[in-house]
Amino acid sequence: MAFLSPVQVNIVLFILLLILFGHTYFNMNRKNITNRLFMWIMGLTAFAIMLEILSVLLNNPNLKQFMVVQKMVNVLGFTVTPVIPFLGYIFSKEWVDRYQKEKIKLNKILLLPLFINGIMAVISYSINVLFYVTSENIYERGPLFFILPCVSYFYFGYNIYFIYEQRKKFSWWELRIFNLFYIAAGVFTGIQLVYSSYLTIWNGTAMMIVIIYIFILNDQVHRDRLTGLENYSSYEHYIENVSFKKIDKLFIINIDIDDFKNINDQYGHNEGDEALKMFANLLVESFPLRRKKLIRVGGDEFLILLEGERQEIAENYIRNLNENIEAYNKTEEKPYEFKFSYGMACYSNANENIHDILKCADQLMYEQKKSRKVEFY
Structure with a gap:
């Protein structure tokens, strides 16, 4: 039952994100693209936490009858994981574009790592690529497991690079909050890669989303909606x-x-x-x-x-x-x-x-x- 404590933490954070998602849905302007993107990031993070909870609970020799479910859960988990930092890039781009005359174009090449990772995740259902589930219904990392962390760290790094390139369009607080999100995500990902029993990736991401949510609410209170300047x-x-x-x-x-x-x-x-x-x-x-x-x-x-x-x-x-x-x-x-x-x-x-x-x-x-x-x- 060593997994019980991490799962409990995941459950608490999952419920918290659901509550915050409901609050954003009913209180934020959903016509605003940055608000919609943030809701997608929050919703997908909650979904990823739910998948991680299921993956841990199903990783049990006594639940062989749910082997297919465990495979599907891991396919979805591997597919969704890099989507969140990718959406983070689009969020950062739209954030600095909110009140600008000239918009920053989306770098469509960034979709390629998502496509490769998604194909590998689907193939892993039947072939040992990113992961596999043994005959005893135990999850194991596959020979090409490194693709997922490489793709994730690619997006972490690109986001930090993008924020640096557009630093003049970010305020002092925005630079620190946005960079902290990706630096923290990289650290939490590294911890779970080395110590797989510590479910730090989505726990850390959820906590950072809560911090950014508070920042967004504060920004909206002090921001002039027409010009984008402070009010x-x-x-x-x-x-x-x-x-x-x-x-x-x-x-x-x-x-x-x-x-x-x-x-x-x-x-x-x-x-x-x-x-x-x-x-x-x-x-x-x-x-x-x-x-x-x-x-x-x-x-x-x-x-x-x-x-x-x-x-x-x-x-x-x-x-x-x-x-x-x-x-x-x-x-x-x-x-x-x-x-x-x-x-x-x-x-x-x-x-x-x-x-x-x-x-x-x-x-x-x-x-x-x-x-x-x-x-x-």
Whole structure:
């Protein structure tokens, strides 16, 4: 009965994933592709845990009558295992694509390892390839068992490589959470490969899915659905806790799109929404720093928080934004042009009130906007 404790853990995690799956199904927006992908990953992980439970319970000489069932369970288990990290790659791709104008194309070559592994798993039902079940109804690894871990580690490695390549599109927390998932999966897989009695692969995967689920929920609370930038809730949370952060300098840049009301009035609110999304993309391109927060405060007003930077660096990124907007106005065939006003102030947690600095940046922005209107008239 040495297997009882690992199976009990599997059963608990299986029930937990089923509960979370029900919560995601009824509370998440299922039209969102990243939410659907996450639900598939969660559901397949629960399915894989169930298969592992059955495989362990059926691996018994006293249950020879269920030998066919045990073979089918292992065929399904070997087939499903690499599908989950593959879906993880698609999830990561769609995550960084959520609010981007240019989408990343799916690398279809990555389907080949899945196909090879699936064929080998099906063949193993009757031929000793990846696994076999003895006449005593005992599971054994086959001569080509190494194919499955090789395929799995290929996807783990490719996911980490993809995240590194797209690192500028991930936030600080996203980089760490997503990398942790695949690093942890690799470690847990290695443990079970060496010590087959320890059912660590799906236990570890289930725990990481719970962590990512919490992260996704938190991200949705603090994310503006239209532009993909952080929202007012994120802004409030940051300001409330800024005094606890060890920040030498914090540059606060308040930005407002000039004459945005005219875009809505003349071309409709749909075009206004498209304008807001494009302006947000220009902000992302112009402020590539890791230690930053890009926030849509509301309407056409944006806030940029730059931690620990010098004033000339902050001013340089404002110039980047001006240049990117000028290039956009020249190349895009829109009946309107982007213009913006901004105010910048610096906060030091030594002896200043963050709310006073925010008001100062806001006032400077409105003064610039007012002066531009006077110049125009």
